[in-house]
Amino acid sequence: MDIISEVFEPTPENQRPYRNALGSFSTGVTVITTMTDTGPVGMTANSFASVSLEPPMVLWCPAKTSDRLEAFAPAQHYAIHVLRHDQHALALEFARRADAFDLVDRQDGANGAPIFDDCLARFECTTAATHDAGDHVIMVGNVTHVLLNTGAPLIFAQRDYGTFAQGI
Template sequence: MTSTTGLPETSVQRAFRGAMGNVTASVSVVTTLTDGVPHGTTVSAFMSLSMDPPMLTFALDRSSNLLTRLGIGSVVGVNVLAAHHDQVALRFAGKGDDKFADVLWRVENGAPALGDRHAWVALRLAQLVEAGDHVLLIGDVIGADSTPSAPLTYWKRTFGTHQAF
């Protein structure tokens, strides 16, 4: 296997990939509008950063089409997917311009918000930090909501959901 630099993957990279695959992550679709056209991509790396003031951070691969549309001041939506949205996650993980076809959405707080989601956070980007093969995007929260639905999760390359004890 090769790394993103084109060099052979090291044993540390393989071990790290295996370790991260063993960590359960929520699945989200990050969205934005450019000239009234919605764009989005699936992410599993995001987290709350601060409560005072409310801030959130997520990471995008440097080759992400969505990243080319974002900058300081851009408004994005983080749509945390509900458990039954595995096909939505797969659609937004792929390439192409038709990701929003047959997906219910509306503009909320200036960004595309997917219908029937588990949770929603809208933010205005404040910082972009280069970090390895990704860019860390940090934003100020401008809106949020949640539903009682179960979340879609990703673990060991499979979709699932959380179940309380």
């Protein structure tokens, strides 16, 4: 197999190859939800990571250009739903519209954030901190409740969705 290398500086004119390089790192896919004065809001995100086991903390990073940042930035509570391999359509729908709750059996979580059980894992969070980070905001949450189901994760890499190939 021939390996083609490209070395470049991550400047604005090299944004596409930079994004392609970042896309080489596979991530899981999540739906983040919160409650606003006008009702529940959700969005698909792949910028999710564990921060700390003690205390239990996670982070995610919405883009400042997102029309849903206005709902999440002041939120004191939100829920992060890790999607299963068969929830590609759900990920796409929450990416398209903030009110895709008609596709899930929505309930109110312990802290009031909208939640659904049909996912691989769920983390109910209380906002611990937010940090400015270039064109994104880092939202750090204290995890207050967790749901863990069985199954395989939905994966996002190289601008496409897939599943985890086992046995490699």
